[in-house]
Structure formats: structure tokens, C-alpha cells
Amino acid sequence: MKGFKIVLVLIILLIITGGFLFWREQNNSITAPTVFPSASTVPTTSAVPDCTTSELKVDIQTEGAAGSIYSNIKATNTSAIACNVILGNSISAKYSASNISVNYENQSPVQQNFILQPNTSAYSQVRVPNGPQCQSTISQQKVDFIYNNQTVGSITIQACSAANENTAIEIWPLSSSPITQ
Numbered sequence: 001m002k003g004f005k006i007v008l009v010l011i012i013l014l015i016i017t018g019g020f021l022f023w024r025e026q027n028n029s030i031t032a033p034t035v036f037p038s039a040s041t042v043p044t045t046s047a048v049p050d051c052t053t054s055e056l057k058v059d060i061q062t063e064g065a066a067g068s069i070y071s072n073i074k075a076t077n078t079s080a081i082a083c084n085v086i087l088g089n090s091i092s093a094k095y096s097a098s099n100i101s102v103n104y105e106n107q108s109p110v111q112q113n114f115i116l117q118p119n120t121s122a123y124s125q126v127r128v129p130n131g132p133q134c135q136s137t138i139s140q141q142k143v144d145f146i147y148n149n150q151t152v153g154s155i156t157i158q159a160c161s162a163a164n165e166n167t168a169i170e171i172w173p174l175s176s177s178p179i180t181q
Contacts, residue, residue: 048115051075051083053150060145060153064130071155072178073124073145077116084113086148088173091124094144094151099163103170114176125179127170128157136162143169 057078062071073091077083088111093102105127116122126145141159144151159167172179 048082048084050148051077051079051085051116053148053152055079055083056085056147056152058145058147058152060155062155067130069128069130069157071126071128073126073153074121074178075116075123075147075152075174076121077118080118082115082117085116085122085174086111087114087122087175088112090147090174091171092146093126093169093171094146095141097139097141097159097167099165100141100143100157100159100167100169103168105170105172107173122174122176123178124174125172126155128155129167130158134160134162134165136160136165141167145171147174 055077056075059074059076060071061074062069064070075085089104089107090111114122124145126143137160138158139161140156142154142156144154146152157167157169
């Protein structure tokens with residue numbers, strides 16, 4: 001009987017030791033450190049990825065009005081998940097003519113992330129003079145619009161042919177609602 005008690009005590013000790021070792025193993029697992037943003041850190045929405053140009057379908061609708069041509073830019077999230085776009089001065093223009101200039105309207109130094117849900121849109125607008133006042137002839141010039149270092153659309157404008165005659169384009173910042181000028 002005494003041998004039975006010793007065996008029983010050893011089994012109980014093994015169970016307790018095994019349970020302790022299991023508990024210690026579970027509580028000593030490596031965990032990622034908790035990082036709190038510093039005052040200089042810009043808050044981001046890491047759970048929502050940035051929109052890529054392949055996820056954005058960009059439509060450019062052009063119409064004339066009172067001596068100007070307005071091109072409304074609409075970037076729609078065509079993916080099945082939400083993604084971030086950057087509102088503000090995030091649309092730029094690229095062109096080969098040396099006598100075209102760009103003025104950014106309603107400039108704001110602040111750019112902010114905007115979560116673009118599936119099938120929702122962000123907006124910008126471009127204004128080009130309708131038939132610029134040129135002393136020279138007019139030539140057709142292609143203007144590409146850039147977002148996130150990628151061309152997202154283009155229009156053809158009428159610009160002055162002479163290098164010393166400037167044609168100005170105005171671009172409004174990317175916005176969460178349509179721009180009406």
C-alpha cells in the first residue's frame with residue numbers, strides 16, 4: 001500500500017509539473033510589442049489599404065461653359081473592399097507642350113486619407129480655356145492626369161501653338177464630393 005501511495009504522489013506531481021510547464025509555455029509565447037503613435041506620427045488606417053490605380057476606374061466627363069471647358073474627374077473604387085485615397089492636392093497634370101501651365105485651385109497643404117468604399121467615388125475638376133486667346137494658331141495637346149504616380153486619365157486640349165503664348169489649366173483638389181464651379 002505504501003508503494004501505491006508513493007506512485008500516486010509521483011503521478012500527481014507529474015500532472016502538476018506538466019500542467020505548470022504547459023501553462024508557462026503558453027504564457028511565454030512571443031508577442032508583438034504594443035506601439036503607441038508619437039505626437040509626430042500621422043494617423044493611418046492600416047486595416048484599410050491604399051487604393052491602387054487598378055482598383056480605381058477614372059471617368060472624365062468634359063463639357064463647355066461660358067468660355068471654359070470643364071472636365072469632371074470621378075475616381076470610383078471598383079474593388080470588392082474599401083481602400084484609401086488621398087484627398088487634397090493629389091491630382092497633377094503631365095504634358096509635353098512647354099507653353100502649358102497648371103494652377104492648383106483651393107490649394108491646401110493638408111492631405112488626408114479618405115476611405116473609399118466599394119462602388120463609391122472621389123472627385124476632382126479641371127478647367128481649360130475654351131479656345132485660348134492666341135495670336136498664333138491652336139494645336140491639340142494631350143494632358144495626362146496623375147494620381148499616386150500613375151496616369152489615371154487624359155484629355156486633349158486646344159493650346160496655343162506659339163511657345164511664347166501660355167495656356168493655363170486649373171485643377172481642383174481631390175474631394176469626397178463632386179466639385180461644381
